[in-house]
Amino acid sequence: MDKNNFDADVAVVGLGAMGCMSLWRLSIRGISAIGFEQHTPGHPHGSSHGMSRLYRTACFEGADYTQLAILSKQLWQELEGVSSRELLELTGMLTIGSATADVVSGTLKSAQQLTLPHEVLDAAEIRSRFPQHLVSDSDIAVFDPDGGVLSPETALSAALEQSVENGAQVFTHAHVDGVSTTADGVVIRVGAEEFRVRHAIISAGPWIRQFYPIDQETVRVTRQVMTWFRARENKIESFLPSTFPAFIRDTGNGSGAWGCAMHGGMDVKIGREGFDGPVVDPDTVDRVIHTEDFDIVCNFARDYLPDLEPRPVAAQTCLMTLTPDSNFMIGPHPSEPNITILGGFSGHGFKHATGVGEVAAALAIGEPIAIPLARFAPSRLILNPSPK
Ligand SMILES: Cc1cc2nc3c(=O)[nH]c(=O)nc-3n(C[C@H](O)[C@H](O)[C@H](O)COP(=O)(O)OP(=O)(O)OC[C@H]3O[C@@H](n4cnc5c(N)ncnc54)[C@H](O)[C@@H]3O)c2cc1C
Known part of the structure; x- marks a missing residue:
């Protein structure tokens, strides 16, 4: 003492x-x-846990979150420097959906408000630069070159x-x-x-x-599942950190997802976007993976990332703590x-x-x-x- x-x-x-x-x-x-x-x-x-986390600079959640993300990035890089470990792999970040989707319009608004580097891509540009994503003609994407994947x-x-x-x-x-x-x-x-x-x-x-x-209504703890999908045999090059930016995709039908390139020795990670999940107790939550845990992300991979194998090769539970x-x-x-x-x-x-x-x-x-x-x-x- x-x-x-x-x-x-x-x-x-x-x-x-x-x-x-x-x-x-x-x-x-x-x-x-x-x-x-x-x-x-x-x-x-x-x-x-789970070997990867998406990093976005322009946060659709608002300017205050974006300011926190900017500070955080400086500090991630400081921690990389003092520890000599690679913590943030810069892959860029794509937010895809209709121009009116909250994630797309919010990301664009934050990027503009804080004059962050970004590009707005129309469907033709997405198809030409990021052909891994199947998009419809009404989709656009905001590309944040400072986005990436944390370990x-x-x-x-x-x-x-x-x-x-x-x-x-x-x-x-x-x-x-x-x-x-x-x-x-x-x-x-x-x-x-x-x-x-x-x-x-x-x-x-x-x-x-x-x-x-x-x-439990004020702070909800929910069960989530992270899944990893393998690139089809001749498509591995398309899902490397150098070719496949981290992404959030609003599909307009509630089956949106987020994901990232092969990172940390794992395959392509996909999780459900905007899915609250069942409320659980952190000490008794079911950590066993069931088929129904990944049905919706399998449909997402099939419909929007067809160069991935249709079934995940790995899955793991994770807890999310949500405020109202x-x-x-x-x-x-x-x-x-x-x-x-x-x-x-x-x-x-x-x-x-x-x-x-x-x-x-x-x-x-x-x-x-x-x-x-x-x-x-x-x-x-x-x-x-x-x-x-
Ligand atoms: C599926 C999923 C995907 C996600 N993806 C992303 C992403 O891509 N990008 C992103 O930015 N964020 C992402 N997140 C969110 C992010 O991972 C969490 O917000 C963050 O990890 C929360 O960290 P924490 O320190 O609050 O909680 P935790 O990591 O759970 O840490 C709390 C710690 O407290 C310890 N503890 C609790 N009680 C006690 C006690 N009584 N005594 C001692 N120790 C105790 C616990 O053991 C635990 O280690 C994701 C979350 C989930 C669920």
């Missing part, structure tokens, strides 16, 4: 994408920090290695049983042990409800200023993890924040309860 009877300045509870990046950004400032993870970081039970497991381990090198302590297989506030700080309980810190960042992903009495307005929770607990809440990162949080970690580190030590946070305020969902 230090001279002020604190074990560290800041504790980070949960070392998924958000927790690992928060710990790294704290450690880089020389803040003494402890991280707790109930499993091994990079484990497949939460939300930050989640490598990113988490790079951030933790850097954190430890910078002096942070990491406890794995350490289940946090309780977080309580005191007059001057926060007590973290792990089994019979207690850790006293000045500030805690709660980044427990799908397990956030352990710490706050939030009901689909916006993240990043900010102070409404009545406990010593606690920062990170949660509800839904199906598009990973790309922002370094930016979220930077914001969380700044909030924890009272630094000014450069990113607009109003839309992310936890107070809109967590009204006043103290942590359990």
